[in-house]
Structure formats: structure tokens, C-alpha cells
Amino acid sequence: MKEESGNYQPYSYFQLMEVSLRELLVEKGIVTDAQVAEEVEAMRKRTPAVGAGVVAKAWTDPGFKARLLADGTLGCIELGIEVAALKLVVVENTPDVHNVVVCTLCSCYPRMLLGIPPEWYKSRNYRSRTVREPREVLSEFGLQLNEQMKIRVHDSTADMRYLVLPMRPAETDGWSEERLASIVTRDCMIGVAVPKSH
Amino acid sequence: MGGLPAGKVEPTEHDYGEWERRVDALMVLLSGGKGGKRLMTVDELRKNIEALPPDAYDRMGYYDRWVTSITQIMIQRGVITTEELGLKMAEIENRGQSPISAKAS
Amino acid sequence: MKSGSAPDFPRFKPGDVVRVRKAYPLGHIRTPFYIRGHSGVIERICGTFGNPEELAQQRSGEPKQPLYRVRFQQKDVWPGYKGNPGDVLEVEIFQHWLE
Known part of the structure; x- marks a missing residue:
């Protein structure tokens, strides 16, 4: 909700809860407003561009790709990405x-690499159906897979987080890492889309 | 809910508001991240979300559920009391938006 | 196997066939309902982690539990599964839910 100055809207019940909880925690010395603001900013910097950089690096550096697939967390650390408690498993798309x-x-979502999950990822419909009828769900995202393609669904139920390493499109020979990263969308790294070179 | 019948997936997006981002930040800090004191676990967050009424999933937004759960945990752990929370909520409602929260919102 | 007192070393290795316990206790449980009672193959050992059933109740989560990724055949999990017969589903499951 966006408020203009001089045009305040009343809080929703849950916004009121947030302000109240936060003020109580600040009064008790448990958190500071500065810490909250700092974490909000840190989270804002975690966007799918971080994950796209990892994918583009893996596409251009076979040694890195092998290390990333062997241990996703170590791969991120190698690129200087702050991972905190992230235990990352990178899963590779193949023909x-x-x-x-x-x-x-x-x-559950690899927030350090992709930011806050999109609304649909948290929806009842996506969560209920993806494990049972993945092909239908993917087609609703506009991704039509041929019948020979095997689908591997990852239910992220505990401590690991998953990043899909998509296939590099054929027509991208000679592209820079930066240009490659530009075609790796968030949805490609969740697995509901594939990168397109045009 | 895995495997239960459900409708078509609508690829909806939502631009998170500042208060929602602050709820997220509180969860990180209270879980012991970023120099915060560890006063909850992500498993408690999930447990208290699961404990919401069955229609909560349709009726409440994502961070509505989170802020409810985090607040419940702080009460369960004795970090804040129900009475303090009630008084604080009334105070803030009467105050209208404080300059700080208006600026930060 | 008792989760409260069990040692935290892995009992299974990649390739082992395991069955998810078919049990419906109360509490906070990270084993999805839909996979209970089904058999799959250990894909990898993820490490050992605090037991979420304990961590959810303000306790320490000790002893830590080995966590596995278990691969299930979709056609085994869902009666009448319509996709490719080679489709699989991978789920993280803690050791005390496996037999």
C-alpha cells in the first residue's frame, strides 16, 4: 500500500499488527529500526539477476558448472554471493x-538468489497441482514440453533450496556472460519457463 | 496440500509493500540472522501458520499470515504479552500513522 | 527408529530403496501427506539438520537427523498418472520417517 503525504489511509489489521509488534520489539531492545531498514534493503538487492549471473557463469565455464552441480552452496560462495543459511541444490535441465x-x-525458495517468491509460487493451485500434474501446470505457464521429455519435480520440503540450471539456447554462441544472464528469467530458474534467445 | 485438487495456476505477481518487507525483515532478524537474537525458528513460523483457521489461506495475504505467526510466537515465548500488544495496537490506532511509519511505508 | 534418542548418522546410502512411514501423528511434520507409505530410492544424503518436529516446539532439535532426497516414480505415487512413465518426484525426507 502506498501512502501519499497528507493522504493517509488507515492501517489494515495486519499492518497494525506489524507496526505494533515492531515497536514493542524496539522498545524492548530486541531489534532496532536501523536493523529492520538494513535487512529490508538487503532483501531488495536479492533479485533474480543474482541467480541469472550464476546460470550465465555455469553456461560459460564448464569447470564452474561441475562444481556448482556438485555443491550449489560452494558454487555461490565461489562467486562471492552471500548465502547465509542457504543449502543450495542446482538441478540441470538436459534434452x-x-x-x-x-x-x-x-x-521454500532460494531467496538469496531470486528474492521474495512470486505470488503464484505461494498459491494453493501451484502448490497442490505441480507434484501431481506438472505437465498441465507448465502448459498453463505457456511451456509445452514434448511427450518424450521426462519431468523431474522437486518438492522443497525441508532444508535444501533448489535452482534450476536451464539449457543454454543453441543460438547464443559467442554471447557475453552479461547478455546470457539477460535471458535467464526468474521463471526459468524455478522451471516453469525456458530461456529464449530472441 | 500437495496433490489435492485445485484450479488453474494464475501467474499473478504482487509488488510487496514496505510493511510486508518489514515483516520479512523481522522474521530474518528474530530467527538469528543478521546479528539478530535467535528468538524463533522457521519451523515455529510454519507451525503457527498451519494452526490458522482453514479459510485463512484464502482470506489472508502471505505476509498477513507471517505477521500473525511471528506475533503468536513472540507471545508464546514470552517476549511480548497479549496485554502489551492490545494496548500498543490501540495506541497506534488512536495515533493514526506515526511520522516514522508514514515515512517508512 | 525413535527420533528422540537416535544417533544422527545416516542409515541409508544413495541407491537404497526406502519406504516412507505411513503414519499420521499430530504436531508439525515436514513429510508431505501424499508421499507417506510410498517407496522410493535415495538420491543423495543432504546432511544432518535439526529435527523440525522438535524445533517447531521451542526445543533444540537435537539429536540432529540425517536428511535425504528420495526419488519416487510419479506413476507409483499417483494412481492413473498421465504423464511420461519416466517422470519422477524428489522429496526431502528425514531419516526417522524412512524405513
């Missing part, structure tokens, strides 16, 4: 296997 990620229990 035979397409990977897609869901969390049926809540909304």
Missing part, C-alpha cells in the same frame, strides 16, 4: 529431463 521446483508444505 531428456526438465526440472521444476515447488514447495507443497509452505513456500
Whole structure:
């Protein structure tokens, strides 16, 4: 909700809860407003561009790709990405296997690499159906997979977080890492889309 | 809810408001991240979300559920009391938006 | 196997066939309902982590539990599954839910 100065809207019940909780915690010395503001800014900097950089690096550096697939967390650390408690598993799309990620229990997501999850990732419909009818769900995102393609669904139920390493499109020879990263969308790294070179 | 019948996936997006981002930040700090004191676990967050009434999923937004859960945990752990929270909510409602929260919103 | 007192070393290795316990206790449980009672193959050992059933109740989560990624065949999990017969589903499951 956006408020203009001089045109305040009343708080919703839950906004009122947020302000109240936060003020109580600040009064008790448990958090400071500065800490909250700092974390808000840190989270704002975590966007799918971070994940796209990891993918583009893997596409251009086979040694890095091998290390990333062996241990996603170490791969991120190697690129200087702050991972905190992230335990990352990178799953690779191939001509035979397409990977897609869901969390049926809540909304586990590689936030350090992709930011806050999109609304639909947390929706009942996505969470209920992706484990059972992945092909139908993907087609609702406009991704039609051929019948020979095997789908591997990852239900992110506990401590690991998943990033899909999409296939590099064929027509991208000679592209810079930066240009490659520009075609790697958030949805490609969740597995509900594939990168397109045009 | 995995495997239960459900409708078509609408690829909806939502631009998170500042208060929602602050709820997210509180969760990180209270879980012991970023120099915060560890006063909750993500499993408690989930448990208290699961404990919401069955229609909460349709009726409440994502961060509505989070702020409710985090507040419940702080009460359960004795960090704040129900009475303090009630008084604070009334105070803020009477105050209207404080300059700080108006600026930060 | 008792989760409260079990040692935290992995009992299974990649390739082992395991069955998810078919049990419906109360509490906070990270084993999805839909996979309970189904058999799959250990894909990898993820490490050991605090037991979420304990962590959710303001306790320490000790002893830590080995966590596995278990691969299930979709056609085994869902009666009448319509996709490619080679489609799979991978789920993280803590050791005390496996037998």
C-alpha cells in the first residue's frame, strides 16, 4: 500500500499488527529500526539477476558448472554471493529431463538468489497441482514440453533450496556472460519457463 | 496440500509493500540472522501458520499470515504479552500513522 | 527408529530403496501427506539438520537427523498418472520417517 503525504489511509489489521509488534520489539531492545531498514534493503538487492549471473557463469565455464552441480552452496560462495543459511541444490535441465521446483508444505525458495517468491509460487493451485500434474501446470505457464521429455519435480520440503540450471539456447554462441544472464528469467530458474534467445 | 485438487495456476505477481518487507525483515532478524537474537525458528513460523483457521489461506495475504505467526510466537515465548500488544495496537490506532511509519511505508 | 534418542548418522546410502512411514501423528511434520507409505530410492544424503518436529516446539532439535532426497516414480505415487512413465518426484525426507 502506498501512502501519499497528507493522504493517509488507515492501517489494515495486519499492518497494525506489524507496526505494533515492531515497536514493542524496539522498545524492548530486541531489534532496532536501523536493523529492520538494513535487512529490508538487503532483501531488495536479492533479485533474480543474482541467480541469472550464476546460470550465465555455469553456461560459460564448464569447470564452474561441475562444481556448482556438485555443491550449489560452494558454487555461490565461489562467486562471492552471500548465502547465509542457504543449502543450495542446482538441478540441470538436459534434452531428456526438465526440472521444476515447488514447495507443497509452505513456500521454500532460494531467496538469496531470486528474492521474495512470486505470488503464484505461494498459491494453493501451484502448490497442490505441480507434484501431481506438472505437465498441465507448465502448459498453463505457456511451456509445452514434448511427450518424450521426462519431468523431474522437486518438492522443497525441508532444508535444501533448489535452482534450476536451464539449457543454454543453441543460438547464443559467442554471447557475453552479461547478455546470457539477460535471458535467464526468474521463471526459468524455478522451471516453469525456458530461456529464449530472441 | 500437495496433490489435492485445485484450479488453474494464475501467474499473478504482487509488488510487496514496505510493511510486508518489514515483516520479512523481522522474521530474518528474530530467527538469528543478521546479528539478530535467535528468538524463533522457521519451523515455529510454519507451525503457527498451519494452526490458522482453514479459510485463512484464502482470506489472508502471505505476509498477513507471517505477521500473525511471528506475533503468536513472540507471545508464546514470552517476549511480548497479549496485554502489551492490545494496548500498543490501540495506541497506534488512536495515533493514526506515526511520522516514522508514514515515512517508512 | 525413535527420533528422540537416535544417533544422527545416516542409515541409508544413495541407491537404497526406502519406504516412507505411513503414519499420521499430530504436531508439525515436514513429510508431505501424499508421499507417506510410498517407496522410493535415495538420491543423495543432504546432511544432518535439526529435527523440525522438535524445533517447531521451542526445543533444540537435537539429536540432529540425517536428511535425504528420495526419488519416487510419479506413476507409483499417483494412481492413473498421465504423464511420461519416466517422470519422477524428489522429496526431502528425514531419516526417522524412512524405513
